[in-house]
Amino acid sequence: MTKVLIVDDSKFSQKITYSFLNQYLEDIEFVFAGDGEEGLHKFNEAKPDYMIVDLLMPKLRGQDLIEKVKQIDREAKVIVLSADVQNRVREVVEKMGVLSFINKPLDEKKAREIANIIGNGARGR
Amino acid sequence: MDSILPGVLNCINEGIVIITEDLVITYWNPFIEKLSGKKSEDVLKHRVDEVLPMLERPFFHNAVKRLIAGGNPVFFSAAMHRHLVSQDYRVNLKMNRISVSGNVAVMLEFIDVTNQFLRINQLRDYVNQLSQLNNQLKQKEKVIEKLAYYDKLTGVANRALFDKFADKYLAVAKQRGTMLGLMFVDVNEFKMINDTYGHNTGDKVMTRVASLLTESTRKDDIVCRFGGDEFVVLLPDINTFEDYQIIADRIEANRKRHIIQDGYNIWLSLSIGISFYPDDGETIEDLIEKADEFMYVNKHQSRMDNM
Amino acid sequence: MHVAGKISREDILTELFNIGVGQAASTLSDIIDKQIGLTIPSVRILNAEKGKIELNKYLKQVAEGAVMVSSISFDSQLEGKVSLLFPADKMHHFIDLCLHETHDETEYSLDFTDIDFDTIKEIGNIVINSIIGELSNTVNIPVEYTLPEVDVLNNASADHFVDTEDYRLVLMMFLAFDIEGTEIAGAIVINMTLNSLDDILNKIDRLYNGR
Numbered sequence: 001m002t003k004v005l006i007v008d009d010s011k012f013s014q015k016i017t018y019s020f021l022n023q024y025l026e027d028i029e030f031v032f033a034g035d036g037e038e039g040l041h042k043f044n045e046a047k048p049d050y051m052i053v054d055l056l057m058p059k060l061r062g063q064d065l066i067e068k069v070k071q072i073d074r075e076a077k078v079i080v081l082s083a084d085v086q087n088r089v090r091e092v093v094e095k096m097g098v099l100s101f102i103n104k105p106l107d108e109k110k111a112r113e114i115a116n117i118i119g120n121g122a123r124g125r
Numbered sequence: 126m127d128s129i130l131p132g133v134l135n136c137i138n139e140g141i142v143i144i145t146e147d148l149v150i151t152y153w154n155p156f157i158e159k160l161s162g163k164k165s166e167d168v169l170k171h172r173v174d175e176v177l178p179m180l181e182r183p184f185f186h187n188a189v190k191r192l193i194a195g196g197n198p199v200f201f202s203a204a205m206h207r208h209l210v211s212q213d214y215r216v217n218l219k220m221n222r223i224s225v226s227g228n229v230a231v232m233l234e235f236i237d238v239t240n241q242f243l244r245i246n247q248l249r250d251y252v253n254q255l256s257q258l259n260n261q262l263k264q265k266e267k268v269i270e271k272l273a274y275y276d277k278l279t280g281v282a283n284r285a286l287f288d289k290f291a292d293k294y295l296a297v298a299k300q301r302g303t304m305l306g307l308m309f310v311d312v313n314e315f316k317m318i319n320d321t322y323g324h325n326t327g328d329k330v331m332t333r334v335a336s337l338l339t340e341s342t343r344k345d346d347i348v349c350r351f352g353g354d355e356f357v358v359l360l361p362d363i364n365t366f367e368d369y370q371i372i373a374d375r376i377e378a379n380r381k382r383h384i385i386q387d388g389y390n391i392w393l394s395l396s397i398g399i400s401f402y403p404d405d406g407e408t409i410e411d412l413i414e415k416a417d418e419f420m421y422v423n424k425h426q427s428r429m430d431n432m
Numbered sequence: 433m434h435v436a437g438k439i440s441r442e443d444i445l446t447e448l449f450n451i452g453v454g455q456a457a458s459t460l461s462d463i464i465d466k467q468i469g470l471t472i473p474s475v476r477i478l479n480a481e482k483g484k485i486e487l488n489k490y491l492k493q494v495a496e497g498a499v500m501v502s503s504i505s506f507d508s509q510l511e512g513k514v515s516l517l518f519p520a521d522k523m524h525h526f527i528d529l530c531l532h533e534t535h536d537e538t539e540y541s542l543d544f545t546d547i548d549f550d551t552i553k554e555i556g557n558i559v560i561n562s563i564i565g566e567l568s569n570t571v572n573i574p575v576e577y578t579l580p581e582v583d584v585l586n587n588a589s590a591d592h593f594v595d596t597e598d599y600r601l602v603l604m605m606f607l608a609f610d611i612e613g614t615e616i617a618g619a620i621v622i623n624m625t626l627n628s629l630d631d632i633l634n635k636i637d638r639l640y641n642g643r
Contacts, residue, residue: 009472010447011439056450056472083454087183088467104451105570184462195565200557200579202550204531205463217550219579238550245545 002118005031005048007039007065008081009057013104017052017081020106024115036060043069043076050118055082055089066096079114081106140210140235143223146193148172148186157235161210173233179209188220193229196222203238215239276350278328279335287349287357291409294347294361298402305402306360306369307409309416310338313394313427315354326387333384334395341375357413363401373399381427396424441633445475448570449605449620452563457609459558464530469610476604477629483602483621484590490606490619491588494519499588500544502556502580506564509573510631512624514564515593516556520544520584522616527551529611549582556580563620571635599623 004021008014014032021028031046033039037059043051051069055062062080069076080093083104090101099117102110134141140157144150150173153165163176174181188199203215210216219234274286282290291307298305312318312334319327331354338348338356347359363369381394398420400406405415450473457468478486491499498520505513518526527548528535557580568575585592594602603622608615 010443010450012444012447015439056454056470058472083451084470085454085458086461086467087458088461104454105448105566182462184459187459191561191565195561195568195574197561197565197575197577198557198579199561200550200554202547202554204527204547204551205554238546241546245547248545 001027001029002050003029003031003046003048004118005033005039005042005046005051007033007036007042007051007057007062008054009035010054013054013081013106016106017111020108020111021115021118024112025119028118036062036065039065040068044072050077050079052079052081052114055080055084055093063093063096066093066098070096079117081114138237140216140233140237142173142233142235143225144173144189144231144233146189146229146231148174148189150176151230156237157210160214160216160235160237162213177210179206189231192220192222192231198222203242210235213239215242276335279332279350281335281339281356282347282349284349284351287347287351287359290347291359294359295402295409297361301362303361304363304369304404305412306358306363307400307402307412307416308358308360309351309398309400309413309420310334310356310358311396311420311424312354313396313424318391322387322389322391326389326391329386330384330391330393333386334393337379338376341379342372346372357416369399369401373397394427396420396427398423441636442475442477444633444636445477445603446473446605448567449473449475449563452566453559453607455566456559456562459562460530460555460609463558464532464611466529466611469615471608471610473605473607478602478604480594480596480600480602480623483604483623484594484596486604487590487593487602487619487621490517491590494521494588498584498586500552500582500584501588501592502552502560502582503593504560504577504580506575506577508576510568510575510624510628512599512622512628513593513595514560514577515621515623516559516580516618517588517593517621518552518616518618520586522614523548523552525614526611526616529614530555544584553580553582556582559620567632571632571639573631573635593621594623598625600626601629603629 002025006014006017008017011034014034018030018032022030031042031048033042036057039051039053040060042048053062053065057065060068062082066078066080069078074097078098080098080101081104082089082101085103094101100113102114134152134154137154138156140160141152141154142150142157143152150168150171153163153168158164161177168176174185192199199220201209201218203209203217206218207215209218215238216235217238219236221232221234223230223232274283274289275281276283294305297303312331315327315331318330331350334356335348335350338358342348342358342360345361349357349359351357360369360372376395376397380397384391384393398416398418400412400415400419402412406412453470453473457470461468476486499517500520500523501515501517503513503515523544524535530551560577560580564575564577601624603624605620606617607620608617610616
């Protein structure tokens with residue numbers, strides 16, 4: 001069972017991500033968080049295998065969440081899914097050691113990309 | 126109809142470029158030749174972002190993609206995109222999707238706004254010049270005011286400023302029922318100081334007297350050079366003679382003494398006469414007359430003392 | 433499925449507009465070569481009367497109600513008008529930041545020039561293109577429009593942007609850009625017919641139904 005934590009302040013976006021991934025991945029459990037703080041809490045509590053993180057969020061920004069998570073576990077597997085698609089933002093985030101930076105909106109192609117990352121990782125274990 | 130269109134585009138005063146979905150140039154009108162300095166025959170069949178390197182950026186590629194997909198026009202301003210076509214011209218760029226015999230193409234319109242930039246820069250310079258001029262005038266106004274109201278040699282008030290304040294202070298004293306003091310000060314034997322040590326030194330002595338009076342009086346008191354070797358000091362808001370006495374004592378301490386000026390040891394002595402509203406008069410003229418009178422008594426006294 | 437609660441129309445539109453604003457910021461950032469700080473916009477769907485009240489609240493915060501407005505109308509399948517509002521007093525500084533220029537405060541006595549209007553026209557075009565483009569892509573309803581008209585309005589009131597006669601609904605979104613510490617808080621007002629919004633929401637329902 002692979003556990004995926006989706007951190008996004010938009011319920012709609014949570015739902016879209018969930019349903020796309022659910023389509024392509026089997027044997028997977030989803031955990032949700034509605035802002036960065038809750039995301040950090042759920043990360044500690046649920047110990048997910050993967051995290052899909054939005055950047056622009058209340059309380060704790062995605063960038064700050066990733067930094068905190070990486071301090072706890074340098075190997076934490078983070079995928080960024082963001083509407084903030086500025087190259088300068090992407091460069092900074094990619095330096096934090098994320099697996100992938102995906103631009104919103106999510107579509108089938110991008111969802112398959114995420115599914116591949118998670119699927120490969122899961123098979124590799 | 127079709128046959129006249131190239132003719133129209135050829136003489137229009139806008140740079141017109143038509144490109145394919147893949148950014149390849151299929152039309153380049155004479156006006157864009159002028160703006161870019163590049164001839165049609167040299168650019169046709171080349172990519173527009175090679176011919177105009179400023180367009181080799183993601184925003185342009187994305188805009189073309191979006192335009193071809195959605196069809197809504199795109200606008201790039203000359204201010205945000207410098208040197209779009211060359212160093213010499215500032216141009217706005219408008220892009221529209223057009224259909225040419227079933228194929229989708231993009232028309233780029235380059236609108237020359239170089240003159241607007243020149244005009245606005247001129248205007249900006251002009252506004253700056255005006256604002257600088259305005260500041261200079263304000264400075265000059267200050268200088269003129271200084272010249273009009275202050276004594277050039279000593280820097281204290283002149284008679285014009287004295288007249289302005291005298292009536293005002295008198296009115297206030299009448300209204301509040303306070304006293305107004307008017308002190309007449311004369312430098313004894315000033316002619317002799319001038320004759321002995323020279324005018325230059327005499328002027329400096331006069332300046333020192335002005336400073337002495339200014340330092341001995343209060344903030345709202347007006348020290349005025351009345352002319353030649355005479356000073357008048359206005360002392361508003363005196364409630365009792367003690368108020369006056371404090372000032373008088375400070376002046377008295379320096380009234381007769383040796384001063385060193387330009388290496389000379391000079392004997393400086395002042396004659397002082399003072400009058401008060403309301404005791405000595407109801408008008409400024411009365412007060413001056415009385416103070417002048419008292420001053421001569423005092424001067425006579427000094428001469429007697431020195432004998 | 434652990435997603436709690438009902439997903440509101442506002443939440444869906446917020447997410448779509450969020451993506452649009454992100455794209456607009458990316459384009460602008462690419463052009464001006466500076467990073468743009470974004471805030472989380474939130475969308476409200478209001479009837480025209482309520483929309484006017486909310487919009488007037490915003491305009492009251494803006495110095496003397498002077499706003500710079502870029503607006504476009506669309507009237508094919510969707511019918512309405514989009515206006516992008518920025519407080520006019522901050523626009524000189526904002527434009528300078530975009531153009532990498534500095535001017536003395538005193539120079540600001542100059543009114544907006546044609547160059548300023550063209551700059552705002554481009555920014556308006558970018559923002560509206562991204563937001564309406566994203567919406568139109570998602571719901572698969574083509575929207576056709578022209579380049580925005582740019583205007584400076586003194587003492588603007590909601591009546592300028594909200595037409596209660598023809599368009600019955602207002603989508604309102606407040607957004608803020610931060611460029612090098614200067615924050616420009618603007619508003620986007622989309623005034624459209626009930627049918628148009630229904631079309632959009634129905635499309636969204638159909639697209640995401642069952643997900």
